[in-house]
Amino acid sequence: MSGNRFFIAPDVFANTEIIFPREISRQIHSVLRLKAGDLVTVLDNEGHCRQVEIREVDARQVIGSAGEIFPAPGEPGVELTLCPALTQREKFEWILQKGTELGVRHFVPIITGRSLIQETGGWNEKIIRWQKIVREAAEQCGRGLVPEISTPLKLADYLNRDERPRGYILHEREQHAGLADSVMRHLSTGNRQIALLVGPEGGFTEDEAGQANSAGLVSVSLGARILRMETAAMAACVICMVVAGELGSFSVAVRS
Template sequence: MHKFFVPKDKIINNKAYIEGDDVKHIYKVLRLQPGEKVSINNCKGREYLGEIYEVNKMQVTVDIVEELDVSNESPLDIYLYQGLPKSAKMDFIVQKATELGALEVTPVITERVVVKNELGEFKKVDRWNRIALEACKQSKRSIIPTINTPIEFNELLEELKKVDLIVVPYENEEGYGIKQMIKTINSEVKSAAIVIGPEGGFEEEEISRLKELKAHVITLGPRILRTETAGLTCISLLMYELGDLGGKMSK
């Protein structure tokens, strides 16, 4: 069943009104017809079973049949803070982080980030959010993650105070990894921040300041991972250990 995200204000009196790019996709690519069932999400996590009522080139009207008790979201809220990479790597990171279940992705301008046109990076946020939306449709997420505008390192330190767990993969760390970290956690973790350095890595001073916030500075193994690989690997490991990527425990 095809899934569409429809803003809450476009769901009125048990009808959903699909507009924008999805309309062309429905009638020209998917060739959906009146009477066919679709899944509707109100962009706030609520899911509905819908039946297409009318299709035209400007708008698709869907009758809401029933609200569904469905959520494909993890019990662990993951916030990815990504040292801003070069070229189109951020597009890839946003797409895959969305598929893996990250709740927010925030680019961070650290000491070794090279930003030739800082204003240009801010203009990319709209594209990143569109990429996240398309990844949501593909992976059948219930919530569209937020892709934030880039922030400075000092702003990052303030943001990290809102989460239960801070994880920082670092190429110079040895011996202390995810397995050991999990054993040290004594309280329930509902939110986790993953902080990833840019291509040039972190400065020692940045690592020291993260440690002051009780961040877990870990190794991801003996091989050096690229910046676009490290964050996704860390999300996967945390989702397996603390989220829903490993499936449900058998009784």
């Protein structure tokens, strides 16, 4: 499949003649400077992809002929939900981008007592921007699906959800349970759904950690060092994917 990949609406994807939306047409024409005869890959965000040969190129509209439909590659076998505390825009958007590259399937922004952002509404414009970030990251890194982004929730509201995957809360004061060992035991049961809660600058309060534990989340450590929240979020994602065998082979290191 071609290296240039675009997610398009399923009803457009289903046609043998693909008329690209204006934003993608402008990218093909003015940024990538593709020409008639060049190949691109389109995905329907439902697990399918197909190759398209460009026939007509214009800044306002690009038209191509679509080939056979195939299963879309690039999705990990573990369904990872990342719940980062809301923080400043640049840092939060970096977490969205890199989390997408590492295979996060769902993002659930969390508002905690120490979150830098304490808004409780007016999310529409932000979510549109966040969706654009994860879509572009998914196209760039070869994902088969665009991660879902939830409307931000207060921590208590997230903990009160009826349906949540097995969850771990990263807590710097946890001295015994490591994330890697905990995830390994969890995956050995055959359950491939995992949720990670990452606190804000300053971490979760003891009361918040207690609420999470009471709701069934397990406190885990990332080691002896205190990590910045964005570092902790990515380190936790990497650990989950390595243990799940999604970042190459994995073998248990034996400590002397």
